[in-house]
Amino acid sequence: MLSESARMTTAEEARYRIDYPNSKPRATKVIALDPASEAVVKRLAQGQWQQASFFTSLKFDGAPRGGEGWTMKAWLSDLAGRTKDLIDEVTSADLVVMVASAGTKPDAAGVIAEACGTRKVMTTALIIGSEASSDEELSKTLASLRPYTSMLVIASNDDYIEEMLVALRA
């Protein structure tokens, strides 16, 4: 007599797996950390996504740091230029993806990661354009992002981000 495992691992039995959507759409927030990655994120935003939304943090460098002028609201914006509150966006996120290009030292990553860490939201950082950049440039960006994310991916091509977001059902 066949064992349970032997019977259940057949192609015939695979047909009886219940066919239903076994997950709900997850909110993924994709944030560009520098001008080159912003161009990539803008291109990505043209695609069809379940619950992904796209942002830029380029105003971070000019924003006040600390003290009375400090705010979480002044520098994050959607791709139409509307200012967004980082805390609101992170609170409603299941995953935050930060995109940086090799050679940059994105200071916004620390603030975004802190907001995510407080709310237990997973972060992933992607470094793009590694093929065209020197090891030194890449290392600089890696070192600046490493403390702030549990998953760091160095991709030679921009097309990986799209592939990853699809794989994660963004």
Add this chain to the structure above:
Amino acid sequence: MLRKEQNDLLTQTGPATPFGQMFRCYWVPALLAEELPENECPPVRVKLFSERLLAFRDTDGKYGLIDEFCAHRGVSLWFGRNEESGLRCPYHGWKYDVTGQCIDVPSEAAESGFCKKIKLTSYPLVKIGPVLWTYMGPPDKQPPLPEWEFSLVPPEQCFISKRLQESNWLQAMEGGIDSSHVSFLHRGDLGSDPLFKGAKGNKYNLSDMKPHFEVVEQPGGLYIGARRNAENGNYYWRITPWVMPNFTMIPPRGDHPMHGHFWVPIDDHNCWAWTYDFHPTRALTKDERAAMQAGQGLHCKYVAGSYRPLANKDNDYLMDRAAQKAGKTYSGIAGFAIQDSSLQESMGPVCDRTKENLVSTDNGIIMARHRMLRALKTFTDKGTLPPGVDPEHHKIRSVSIVLPPDQAFKDGARDALTRKLGKAQTTV
């Protein structure tokens, strides 16, 4: 998740399939040399990439891998007589050499030249170390022989086994680059298996169950780095190279032998899980070899006279619920190899990746699929050879190392990630 057409692309490896064509660009392990132990020994049936083949070793010690079936009436040549530099079909006496060339048709006059018009498909079969390798692609595209370190060290430094896995090759291979499962599925064995225990690195593994990951592309595939906290703010890194499409090397632990896998499709529902252990600078000890032969480490025990694991789906993998409950094993299944195969086979013959829900720590798997699909496109569109064919891509090593927090493993372990024959591995 993958779309159905992507899943089909990566899991179908028969001769008429796109990925099957690309997979045939590589030298792959076909048999253990021990399966053809002497000249004129019995032939061995081999199925690879959904092709039924027969391996034999002729009177002169030459190896052949040919179509299993006689060109005359379709009889299996497994019943053949291996004699006088060829394999003779017992039905009507047709005889073939190791290249598949028919060299005798007794019913026809030798002068007629009839037998010269008969040739079976054949593939080269080359012994490197304890493994017989084959290349099943177009003869004019045959690449140089593989140069994996485990196959180049002296025999006393190496041990290799294979086991049948009753699932598609891809779900087996993806287990090998899924670093985050180790802390769960295999946690019971890190401290007890003789081929793992005692390494300082185990302490880092078991004290930090939430590793951080970095995935970096390299010419032949990927480096997947898992970092955990070490002393003084440093990081303990375990770096696994994956070389396209089916090779991984697991990061070393202490002075234990290094090890890893190849996964080779038999057909779309079965694959061979090859496991190698080697030490770069010393012979394996008697105890190490005995442990490997006894099925410890990444190896397994077999059903007598076969390469099928003793714990298999027919006996529910010898599930031990008491051991599971007591925490001796996490899943109730004993041994690294069967812990993996039991779960991977439970996915079904071909995992339906349209239903999976990957998370960000699965980026190694996502990137590997991406690399393979990208390579497949350029191979199909332009005929570009995929990464991993060039023997330069084989000159890699896995590494375990402690690095300062601001140092990229790609920089800090650059030298250690390069194969150096006869030189010690970098390990913690």
